[in-house]
Amino acid sequence: MKPIIQIENLHAGIDGVEILRGIDLTVMPGEVHAIMGPNGSGKSTLAQVLAGREDYEVSAGSVTYQGIDLLELSPEDRAREGVFLAFQYPVEIPGVSNTYFLRAALNAIRKHRGEPELGTVDFINLIKRKIQLMQMDESLVKRALNEGFSGGEKKRNEIFHMAVLEPTLAILDETDSGLDIDALRTVAEGVNRLRAESRGFLVITHYQRLLNYIVPDIVHVMVGGRIVRSGGKELALELEERGYADFETELAAAAAPAG
Amino acid sequence: MDSTILPTAERAAPAMAHTEPFLAAWQSLESRLNGAQPRPLKALRQAAVDRFAANGFPTPRLEDWRSTDVEAIYETRFAYRNAPGTVTEAELAPFRYAGCAQLVFVDGHYVPALSRLTELPAGIQAGSLAEALAAAPERVGGQLATLARMETPAQAFVALNTAFIRDGLYVAADRGAVAETPIQALFVSTGDDDGVCFPRNLVVADEASQLTVIETYATLGRGRHFTCGVTEALVGPGAVVDHYKVQKEQRSAFHVAALYVHQDRASTFDSHSVQHGGALVRNDWVAVLAGEGVSCTLNGLYVMAGEQHVDNHMLVEHVAPNCYSFELYKGILEEASSSVFNGRIFVHKGAQKTDAVQSNKNLLLSRQALAQSNPQLEIFADDVRCTHGSTVGQLDEEAVFYLRSRGIGDEAAKSILTYAFAADIVERIKPAPVREDLEAFLFQRLPDGDIVRMAAL
Ligand SMILES: Nc1ncnc2c1ncn2[C@@H]1O[C@H](COP(=O)(O)OP(=O)(O)O)[C@@H](O)[C@H]1O
Ligand SMILES: [Mg+2]
Secondary structure, eight states: OOOSEEEEEEEEEETTEEEEEEEEEEEOTTOEEEEEOOTTSSHHHHHHHHHTOTTSEEEEEEEEETTEEGGGSOHHHHHHTTEEEEOSSOOOOTTBBHHHHHHHHHHHHHHHTTOOOOOHHHHHHHHHHHHHHHTOOHHHHHSBTTTTOOHHHHHHHHHHHHHHHOOSEEEEESTTTTOOHHHHHHHHHHHHHHOOTTOEEEEEESSSGGGGTSOOSEEEEEETTEEEEEEOTHHHHHHHHHOSHHHHHHHHHHHSOOO | OOEEEOOOOOOSSHHHHTTHHHHHHHHHHHHHHTTOSOHHHHHHHHHHHHHHHHHOSOOTTSGGGTTOOOHHHHTSOOEEESSOOOOOHHHHGGGOOTTSEEEEEETTEEOGGGOBOOOOOTTEEEEEHHHHHHHOHHHHHHHTTSSOOOOSGGGHHHHHHHHTOOOOEEEEEOTTOBOOSOEEEEEEEOOSSOEEEOOEEEEEEOTTOEEEEEEEEEEOSSSOOEEEEEEEEEEOTTOEEEEEEEEOOOTTOEEEEEEEEEEOTTOEEEEEEEEOOOSEEEEEEEEEEOSTTOEEEEEEEEEEOTTOEEEEEEEEEEOSSSOEEEEEEEEEEOTTOEEEEEEEEEEOTTOTTOEEEEEEEEEEOSSSOEEEEEEEEEEOOSSOEEEEEEEEEOOOHHHHHHHHTTTOOHHHHHHHHHHHHHHHHHHHOOSHHHHHHHHHHHHHHSTTHHHHHHHBO
8 A cells, every 4th residue: 555645854944043853754545643742843844844844955765655756746736636734823814715716626626637617506506515523613604714713713714724625634733732531522423424444634633632532553753853752542641641841851862972 | 179278377376387278277267167156166166266376286385295295287288178189988998997887078078879777776876967957956066065175275176177167977866865886986187188076975865864985086098197086975873884895997187186075963974095107196085974873884995016105184073973984004015116194083171982093004115115104193083083094014034934834935925915804895895886996906916816816716
């Protein structure tokens, strides 16, 4: 079976400062990987590099997505090929309809795949199904894209976008942060409903809490731009108890010149 | 075409010499009118032409004209049209707003055959200023030129317009009269040579009346037409006037205009200005909030490209206490276009509890584009709330990336965000045909506009 994504020795940074310092990670179809780590460890940077943010410079390594070189593609082509990033901070866009925007996005993706544009009726039916699936508040669907949405509403809306666009690889960047328990459950259920044999997930989170609802196949611990440990779902619990301090000390020790 | 070609100027005294062609045209018009005008108007026009002759055209040495050079105007020899040019319905159709009473002015002259004056209720009069003056010289003459100011060199174009007063829009709403149908005055300039016209508009809204006036400016033909206009609006107690100005002339046109508004107590004046035509565009707007409890909104959107230049000089005078003024001007500047926003708020000594908000935001879409923004607050009352802000910026890269990460192309993402920038101005435009016209313009103008149209609210 071909991996959905295979990241090898990925180094990336900004303005000459290295943030990702050799990431190796492979997601197989059907798998959910969690990436945990302290603030500033490079989780969002990894997510943004995978989605194609041009501010970051990749200095070494490779990313192979379904057999193709992902780093060669523009952000929109990555999306059209099935990569989706749920933003940690979704952007507010007045005057642009949440729903109609999604229709434009979906049609751009379909066009790329050589599929016909979705007509109004089909699109509305699709939206209705997804609203139900995601337990979205209908009013959000009618409003301007993220404009005046609360933090929780923005995160739910990201999951709604994901549900409509049906990506092959979904990267969730702290979609759980700032959510109350009800919102967290909705988001998690949304993700769980989309779990499929053909799909992979990279769930970035700061807290173990989310992983009670989205049970990962593999948990990675990221510290200082490296994955310092990978394991099963029990690793998340261990982290919850011990915190990241041990890993940071280990890392410091490893980085110290050999005596 | 019946035109008078203005003679080339003698270049002896620079600033003054440029006025010569206009003065000659004025003389020629004067002798042609020869007594066929009410006496007060004749005196007014004479005073105006004397002012204009004395002051000449404004130069960048004047503070108010520092950033807008009108040399291109006074270096052009314009033809003054003695009669309207020929316009076909097909040429006019794109500028007509459906569902509105439409008064059509061609080259400054009212053309009844092209106008559609249906559906106006009793108490609302809308038509040609020339006709209104002829019918009621005392009343209409007494309302005219009560607000416009033409004394100083900076006001030279108001003097020029006043010198050439002949026709324009006249709207009068009697006490309590309510016009639900918007009144559109459509000004078109025609011809393949460079034409000039001087529309003079007068809106008189008596106590508790309500009306909507739309001024649309367009040019046809290959000429570099010059429109030099003045609009005066007298807004009576409790009256509600919605005013729209849509300036969509060709990229070769010159447009210099002034709007003077005088508001009595508890009146509301809401204005929205859409500007995307012209080579050189200047608007001087003066709102005097003279009675208590007035609300005055002056919004605008300018979308410029090529080497277009637009200058909006705004003055809001809070004379009476407890008034509210709100100004939001937004600009989208592409290529080597440039803009000036000068927003002056003057709060008089007695104008306590003034609430004045002013904001000018500019989006630069190219490195060569230039936006200047100068807020000026002069406050002589102590219990007021005045806020102002101006921004000049580019598209937010993070937002562009957000849209691209959903599969939207780079160009389309930028266009969507440009549209989003303009959206709050678009949304505030109440008459559907005006709003939809602006939307259609933006969809057509922005790259990948069909995608923007698909995504727009
Ligand atoms: N655009 C940027 N410019 C400068 N520094 C950045 C930028 N993005 C991230 N960094 C730095 O890289 C490090 C990792 O950040 P980030 O990827 O956001 O971490 P995390 O998501 O794990 O909290 C931090 O030290 C942060 O300051
Ligand atoms: Mg982060």
